[in-house]
Amino acid sequence: SLFSSSGLNTSTRVCTSYPSHCSDLSDTNTPLPVLSRNRGILQQSCDSGISSPLPSDSCKYLTWRDLEGHDVRGSQIRCPRVRAGKSENLLKVLLNLNLSFQDLGDPYQLENFNKILWRLIRVERLWLVDNSLTDLSAIRLPRCTELNVNKNHFTSFKQLPKIPQIQHLSLTENNIETLNGISFLRHTPLESLILKRNPCEFQENYRQL
Structure with missing residues (x-):
């Protein structure tokens, strides 16, 4: 200089x-x-x-x-908001976890956020509200029974993580336009599905479908 x-x-x-x-x-x-x-x-x-x-x-x-x-x-x-996360062993035993409002504005942050999700093999209740998420299809949450992904940018059910044990799924304020791909929930013990303020609400016979 x-x-x-x-x-x-x-x-x-x-x-x-x-x-x-x-x-x-x-x-x-x-x-x-x-x-x-x-x-x-x-x-x-x-x-x-x-x-x-x-x-x-x-x-x-x-x-x-x-x-x-x-x-x-x-x-x-270049990402001063990145902080040291929990140890890998601790992530594997967590049952309830809230990772909402993470402000994932940089690819480096999103990449490491996904690495954390990969380790949540025992989590049962998970909140990922308002994280600007678009695709978690590569993630598997084998024991998750309650998932809240409100206020993200999902456009299809196919972009959701693999959740074979899901009972309560909330997708309020996303951008899901059709119900294509919803069939994967037939093989789960789903009890409640919330799709408020998604474009698919305006689809004809939405409730019946």
């Missing part, structure tokens, strides 16, 4: 090596960072609007070799 005598960064890029880990500032309105001579870390030159900056704020423009002494690893630099 090139710094003027006043401490301002005069280059359009923060670093010149390892381009895959550098932030290109030339096409954004992000204020250029200022090098603090006292602390030796990068700080924003103006208020970003966040009252309490995240812990990774001080190193989000740094390359890997400059991250000594920080707890931030991997893609977490």
Whole structure:
């Protein structure tokens, strides 16, 4: 990086090596960072609007070799909301779990969220409300009897996880337009199915179907 005598960064890029880990500032309105001579870390030159900056704020423009002494690893630099999850052994014995409102805005977060779901082999009651989920067909929840996936983006029953023991399934406020694929529920002990505020409600003979 090139710094003027006043401490301002005069280059359009923060670093010149390892381009895959550098932030290109030339096409954004992000204020250029200022090098603090006292602390030796990068700080924003103006208020970003966040009252309490995240812990990774001080190193989000740094390359890997400059991250000594920080707890931030991997893609977490670009996903500061990612937190350490429960251990794999604990996930395997959980019976009731609420993973709603996770704000999965980055592919890295969604990928790891799915890895967590894969481990829930004993969960019986699971809430996944408002997670912007679109397809969980690769997930299997063999013991799940109650699943709440309200306020997601499912468009078909075929996108739901495999839930052979399901008894109560809630799909309120998704985008399911037809009842195609609902036949897989015939072989389950289903007692209640909630489809409020889905487009399929306007289908003729919806209740009978």
